[in-house]
Amino acid sequence: MLLVSLLCSGMACAPVFEPELRGQIDPALSYPELLASPASHAGRVVLLGGTIVEAANFETFTRLILLQYPLGRDDRPRTNQPSGGRFLLRIPGYLETEVYRPGRAISVIGEVQGQEDLPLGETSYAYPALIPKHLHLWPEGETGPRIRVGIGVGFSKGF
Template sequence: MPAALVGVLGLVGCATGPQFDTQDTLSMLTPSRVAMSDEGATGEQVVWGGMIVNTRNLEEATQLEILAYPLDRRQRPRTERTPQGRFMVRVPGYLESVDYSPGRLLTVTGTLERTVTGQVGETPYRYPVLGAEDHYLWPREDEPGTTRPRFNIGIGVILSN
């Protein structure tokens, strides 16, 4: 019995990813719905994620432009799915733009503050602005230590000349 408990605890200790409390969030509210809606979603709690498009360090916060994607059960953006619009997120303090570079995946929980008008290329665009309460920068797929744990059972035979 103690060995089984140690095994279970070992597996739990290997779990990676964000541990956001999603109980009070609106999962059906997407950035594109908020941007197109005239109804105010200000004050709503959401968990959104996607791919970083741009990072801009401001005096007291870092502003990230994110291309949103649906989230999987671990709250990782599913980039193989259809994008759900763009949003801006303001994270208090300084985030290193080399780490938070375009192409990186980010999941954020926070409160919708407002909608602002900006541009995507030459096209005007309405961005929902999310005040971050917590965020998780997903490791790059090619970074060491980001592969999933593997369990092998068998007999290994190594032959050499």
């Protein structure tokens, strides 16, 4: 029984990023530090997550603007936690913005490129800008692992 529980919990929390990629992450760089001074952290690799606020295609890249959320053990953004702010991704090439649309959750390992100032309402916002090394788009409707373990005898009568 204990073995089954351990196996199930291990599968539910399997990381979405390969160990080689995770090894490139700078664990000392927190999101608040990145937000405070994006340009001074250019070249560093971070793991961030959030939900898409805006997706736009340009001639040579797709830009995603995300609302940052803390990550859970499975690297999924925890949208029930407070957000730390926004960041943007510049993805070379084309991404389908009907797939990568507002509200979708993403986790990303990316290299900090610096800061990009863009309008936000009546003001300007200094976005930390990243180029993704690996992007994970989470399935819609899932908020975490759903494991059900039961022991017993049952039967069903099909009608």
